[in-house]
Amino acid sequence: GGMAAAVLLLLLLLAAAGPAPGRADAGRERRDALREELLLSPLPTGDVAATFQFRTRWDADLQRGAVSHYRLFPKALGRLVAALGVRELHLALTQGFWRTRYWGQPPLQAPAGAELWVWFQPTVTDVDKAWKELSNILSGIFCASLNFIDSTNTVIPTASFKPLGLANGTDHHLLRYAVLPREVVCTENLTPWKKLLPCGSKAGLAVLLKAERLFHSSYHSQAVHIRPICRDASCLALSWELRQTLTVVFDFFSSGQGKKDWSLFKMFSRTLTDACPLASQSKVYVDISPKNKEKELLEVSPPPTSVHEAIVQGDRRTYAVYDLLSPSLFNTSRSLNVQLKWKRPQDSSEMPIPTLHAQRYVGGYGLQTGEICTLIYNTHPYRAFPVILLETVPWYLRLYVHTLTIITKGKENKPSYIHYQPAQDRSRPHLLEMLIQLPANSVTKITIQFERALLKWTEYPPDPNHGFYVGSSVLSALVPSVTAMKDMDVEQSPLFTSLFPSSDGSSYFVRLYTEPLLVNLPTPDFSMPYNVICLTCTVVAVCYGSFYNLLTRTFHVEEPSRGGLAKRLANVIRKFRGVPPL
Amino acid sequence: GYEITFSLLNPDPKSHTVDWDIEGAVNRFVKPVLDKLSLVANFSVDSQILYYAVLGVTPRYDKESSSFLLSAHSLPHVINPVEARLGSSAASLYPVLNFLLYVPERSHSPLYIQDKDGAPVSTNAFHSPRWGGIMVYNVEAPASPQTSLPLHVDVDMARVMEVFLAQLRLLFGLSQEEVPPEFLLESPGNEGLADWELDHLLWAHTVENIATVSTTLTSLAQLLDKIGNIVIKDDVASEVYRAVASVQSAVTELSLGHLLAAFQASKEAVTCSERAFFDPSLLHLLYFPDDQKFAIYIPLFLPMAVPILLSLAKIVRETRLRKKEPTKMD
Numbered sequence: 062g063g064m065a066a067a068v069l070l071l072l073l074l075l076a077a078a079g080p081a082p083g084r085a086d087a088g089r090e091r092r093d094a095l096r097e098e099l100l101l102s103p104l105p106t107g108d109v110a111a112t113f114q115f116r117t118r119w120d121a122d123l124q125r126g127a128v129s130h131y132r133l134f135p136k137a138l139g140r141l142v143a144a145l146g147v148r149e150l151h152l153a154l155t156q157g158f159w160r161t162r163y164w165g166q167p168p169l170q171a172p173a174g175a176e177l178w179v180w181f182q183p184t185v186t187d188v189d190k191a192w193k194e195l196s197n198i199l200s201g202i203f204c205a206s207l208n209f210i211d212s213t214n215t216v217i218p219t220a221s222f223k224p225l226g227l228a229n230g231t232d233h234h235l236l237r238y239a240v241l242p243r244e245v246v247c248t249e250n251l252t253p254w255k256k257l258l259p260c261g262s263k264a265g266l267a268v269l270l271k272a273e274r275l276f277h278s279s280y281h282s283q284a285v286h287i288r289p290i291c292r293d294a295s296c297l298a299l300s301w302e303l304r305q306t307l308t309v310v311f312d313f314f315s316s317g318q319g320k321k322d323w324s325l326f327k328m329f330s331r332t333l334t335d336a337c338p339l340a341s342q343s344k345v346y347v348d349i350s351p352k353n354k355e356k357e358l359l360e361v362s363p364p365p366t367s368v369h370e371a372i373v374q375g376d377r378r379t380y381a382v383y384d385l386l387s388p389s390l391f392n393t394s395r396s397l398n399v400q401l402k403w404k405r406p407q408d409s410s411e412m413p414i415p416t417l418h419a420q421r422y423v424g425g426y427g428l429q430t431g432e433i434c435t436l437i438y439n440t441h442p443y444r445a446f447p448v449i450l451l452e453t454v455p456w457y458l459r460l461y462v463h464t465l466t467i468i469t470k471g472k473e474n475k476p477s478y479i480h481y482q483p484a485q486d487r488s489r490p491h492l493l494e495m496l497i498q499l500p501a502n503s504v505t506k507i508t509i510q511f512e513r514a515l516l517k518w519t520e521y522p523p524d525p526n527h528g529f530y531v532g533s534s535v536l537s538a539l540v541p542s543v544t545a546m547k548d549m550d551v552e553q554s555p556l557f558t559s560l561f562p563s564s565d566g567s568s569y570f571v572r573l574y575t576e577p578l579l580v581n582l583p584t585p586d587f588s589m590p591y592n593v594i595c596l597t598c599t600v601v602a603v604c605y606g607s608f609y610n611l612l613t614r615t616f617h618v619e620e621p622s623r624g625g626l627a628k629r630l631a632n633v634i635r636k637f638r639g640v641p642p643l
Numbered sequence: 644g645y646e647i648t649f650s651l652l653n654p655d656p657k658s659h660t661v662d663w664d665i666e667g668a669v670n671r672f673v674k675p676v677l678d679k680l681s682l683v684a685n686f687s688v689d690s691q692i693l694y695y696a697v698l699g700v701t702p703r704y705d706k707e708s709s710s711f712l713l714s715a716h717s718l719p720h721v722i723n724p725v726e727a728r729l730g731s732s733a734a735s736l737y738p739v740l741n742f743l744l745y746v747p748e749r750s751h752s753p754l755y756i757q758d759k760d761g762a763p764v765s766t767n768a769f770h771s772p773r774w775g776g777i778m779v780y781n782v783e784a785p786a787s788p789q790t791s792l793p794l795h796v797d798v799d800m801a802r803v804m805e806v807f808l809a810q811l812r813l814l815f816g817l818s819q820e821e822v823p824p825e826f827l828l829e830s831p832g833n834e835g836l837a838d839w840e841l842d843h844l845l846w847a848h849t850v851e852n853i854a855t856v857s858t859t860l861t862s863l864a865q866l867l868d869k870i871g872n873i874v875i876k877d878d879v880a881s882e883v884y885r886a887v888a889s890v891q892s893a894v895t896e897l898s899l900g901h902l903l904a905a906f907q908a909s910k911e912a913v914t915c916s917e918r919a920f921f922d923p924s925l926l927h928l929l930y931f932p933d934d935q936k937f938a939i940y941i942p943l944f945l946p947m948a949v950p951i952l953l954s955l956a957k958i959v960r961e962t963r964l965r966k967k968e969p970t971k972m973d
Contacts, residue, residue: 130665
């Protein structure tokens with residue numbers, strides 16, 4: 062009653078006093094935009110890889126902390142970037158391993174487990190404190206155990222992980238990299254990831270993301286990438302870009318039931334019904350590139366809205382494009398179920414081999430020493446190129462750098478740049494970064510020996526455990542491409558081609574991860590304290606008791622007793638038998 | 644401090660494209676009020692737009708008014724599902740006040756909130772203590788059924804902010820006072836609350852803080868009595884001393900009538916006492932109770948001690964008998 066009148070009065074005063082801003086078109090110019098995209102690529106082994114990308118671009122300056130009105134950009138991540146002075150953030154949660162040798166080079170690979178690397182702004186004074194706060198906050202947002210990131214698994218790489226967005230000056234002390242190989246990814250990590258999308262999982266491409274199909278796969282990787290980009294060609298102002306990517310590989314035998322024909326319904330048990338109303342672009346790309354320079358082997362139905370050709374990772378590839386925003390797509394049927402059929406069975410003997418792939422394993426025997434071996438293959442017929450190898454080894458495997466050997470084609474290969482930081486027990490892991498030149502058509506073997514340490518008894522994991530994980534090593538390289546690539550405008554080209562900035566048209570950037578390793582450390586027998594207590598107590602009871610009795614027993618004569626119960630019972634039985642009693 | 648978040652919920656972006664000039668509205672309407680309240684606490688304001696966020700309750704269709712109604716007893720169930728979408732304020736530790744503006748879907752328009760008597764609420768809004776408020780903003784149906792979707796909606800920020808600011812006042816405990824008929828109440832003007840209301844707020848907070856500090860320190864003292872072997876670190880002790888000194892100065896300032904100084908002192912007292920009480924080194928379970936120590940050592944020493952004690956008793960009995968015998972023989 063009276064209160065409402067009072068407040069109404071005050072607002073009338075305000076409305077009269079303050080000038081009403083021009084509202085005609087203030088709301089219509091949008092400062093943020095969303096693009097969504099799905100790429101389906103059949104793999105040589107019969108599996109199919111689906112890569113989702115959701116890109117939100119926001120023309121605002123998050124650094125100065127003045128902006129706090131969010132629309133498409135999620136508020137949780139925006140406040141995180143502004144409050145902690147983050148320049149670039151890359152977080153990936155992966156289950157499974159991308160088999161580069163059989164599947165080809167991935168558009169964006171992530172190591173098994175959780176990986177987090179962050180570039181901070183130069184204005185941040187205490188980077189370690191900001192890093193710790195950031196990993197704890199992200200652990201809360203994504204329901205992942207990122208709070209286990211501490212100084213024992215964080216490294217500062219000097220040559221790998223250059224910024225992917227705009228950067229002026231790169232002081233590598235502002236970079237932090239950590240990987241948690243033991244981290245498991247499941248539905249409770251997918252749900253908060255989906256919640257960050259503007260349309261959620263209710264419209265657009267995200268309706269396909271149902272957990273029961275996504276986790277029934279060989280490889281599942283979801284990632285969040287935040288970086289600053291140029292607002293336009295003149296690059297006078299900054300925009301922020303948030304990319305959420307999800308890559309999943311469906312297995313030929315378990316999801317495909319042994320048949321090479323795939324469809325959206327078979328993969329996701331859902332079909333697409335519409336595009337996200339907030340998206341300015343919503344497309345599905347299917348890789349129909351002819352392999353082995355023959356006629357098209359792959360047929361897609363329904364017919365695509367257009368066909369797009371692009372040079373991706375050095376090859377010329379053709380894509381069938383379905384534009385969900387074009388009105389003609391949903392004319393005939395209300396839902397879109399893209400089906401891939403093979404016109405002719407593919408010869409499995411002609412699998413293309415990727416130019417760069419690697420393998421890593423532990424050698425040696427016993428629980429005292431061992432050897433980490435990395436094999437890097439360069440299958441390009443005539444071009445050599447350098448590769449940067451980053452290895453992070455936990456402190457309990459004591460590396461001996463004098464045993465580091467790099468052998469290519471039987472001869473020793475000296476790296477042109479080595480950065481080695483030895484470990485400190487319980488505070489820092491080993492960091493080894495090397496720039497190695499790979500000759501054409503060669504295999505390079507890198508071995509380094511280590512010794513296993515004995516841990517304190519509280520540091521061992523509970524008895525039923527896998528062992529101790531060693532995180533994947535990272536290979537970054539500019540691979541020379543077969544066909545020259547033109548410079549493309551980021552806004553016009555598909556999202557999967559603009560992940561990594563390309564410096565020139567003759568090579569493309571690739572980041573590969575090797576397998577994580579499992580090692581066993583010498584474990585003491587934890588039942589010994591119990592055994593010792595039992596033995597000591599038994600010895601004490603038996604020996605002490607007997608000696609004490611011997612020393613202190615007094616003897617005295619005892620009257621013969623009339624007979625106890627046993628004698629009386631025996632007498633009763635004797636009476637029955639007719640024998641004289643005792 | 645407090646964080647105030649304005650959220651626009653649009654469950655049906657295909658039918659409605661909703662725009663709100665939240666930045667302008669915050670600067671014109673909300674900032675003066677918060678500037679006046681800045682003596683009490685620090686405020687930070689932000690806003691977001693959430694799509695496909697639905698209320699957890701299906702409204703009932705009412706044939707007489709041909710509108711949808713949300714009854715008063717279903718209102719508590721509305722907040723929980725929405726809160727999952729609002730997102731946690733991860734970057735700071737301050738409590739959050741949420742003000743939500745809900746634009747109902749076309750299939751559920753118009754939507755009205757009913758109070759306990761069944762009449763529709765005039766402002767079409769409700770608030771929940773310590774959480775925030777929700778207002779339902781109805782969009783008129785288009786004049787002709789052939790207008791193309793989505794409809795463009797420009798939110799009337801003056802009407803919305805009127806309700807939100809009234810809810811903010813209620814959340815802070817400033818309800819409208821009933822004045823006797825001879826008195827005229829001066830309008831608070833641009834700032835939304837009068838000086839005397841601010842004083843009342845400061846005084847209420849000061850008294851509440853002092854009560855909290857005394858309860859906390861009393862609990863701490865009781866904990867120390869219960870566990871005899873707690874180790875109190877030096878910084879915990881200094882926090883306790885500072886809290887006590889601040890409370891005493893707050894009480895003195897209150898009696899002298901210096902409200903602002905009393906409020907600052909009570910704020911400091913609360914911070915120090917909370918820091919002392921929640922220090923990790925005071926965790927109750929860190930200290931062994933005495934009966935657990937007995938439980939560990941008894942199984943080891945009791946079997947050994949029993950024969951010793953028995954034979955000691957026998958020796959004592961025998962010496963006593965031997966002492967008596969010479970007197971008997973005599």
